[in-house]
Amino acid sequence: MSLAEKLAQAGFKPEASTEGEWTPYNGTYRCSWKTLRVEHDEKNQSNFVQAEWEIEEVLTGDMKRESKYPAFRKRFYLDFDDPTEDQVNNAKDLANMVFTATGLELDYTDQQHFIAVAEKVIGQDVYIRSWGWTPDKDVKGNILSEDQKKTIQQFRVMKKAVAEKKRSTQSVAF
Numbered sequence: 055m056s057l058a059e060k061l062a063q064a065g066f067k068p069e070a071s072t073e074g075e076w077t078p079y080n081g082t083y084r085c086s087w088k089t090l091r092v093e094h095d096e097k098n099q100s101n102f103v104q105a106e107w108e109i110e111e112v113l114t115g116d117m118k119r120e121s122k123y124p125a126f127r128k129r130f131y132l133d134f135d136d137p138t139e140d141q142v143n144n145a146k147d148l149a150n151m152v153f154t155a156t157g158l159e160l161d162y163t164d165q166q167h168f169i170a171v172a173e174k175v176i177g178q179d180v181y182i183r184s185w186g187w188t189p190d191k192d193v194k195g196n197i198l199s200e201d202q203k204k205t206i207q208q209f210r211v212m213k214k215a216v217a218e219k220k221r222s223t224q225s226v227a228f
């Protein structure tokens with residue numbers, strides 16, 4: 055039997071490689087808060103707060119993958135002097151994340167007050183529930199074609215007591 059015949063008999067169909075493609079984390083994790091700093095986006099000419107978390111323990115779900123980037127990252131666009139309604143909502147979301155994870159209240163009086171509290175957040179444990187989501191529409195409401203659709207990492211900060219209930223017998227610390 056020839057190679058072609060054996061491949062056909064096995065029902066082989068070629069598949070595109072997924073090498074180097076990103077996949078979202080799905081699960082519940084104990085993370086360490088690695089970054090909470092104010093930065094400036096030259097492209098958008100605006101300030102934002104960069105927040106990053108690294109997985110320390112898998113309570114349930116996908117195992118940690120090696121990467122030069124933290125497992126979870128998020129930008130919160132803010133203007134301390136004249137915020138838009140969206141920026142006020144971003145500040146609320148960030149404040150709720152910090153308070154849920156650490157019990158600390160952010161100080162938005164100005165950047166210096168914010169930075170003083172943000173420094174206390176670094177290294178603190180934070181519990182995260184995460185999943186992937188693929189939107190059907192873009193931010194303007196336009197329907198996306200299959201080629202345009204990209205999976206987005208979604209996550210929420212959880213209270214420690216709630217996250218610990220998700221712990222499995224196969225929980226893995228790193």
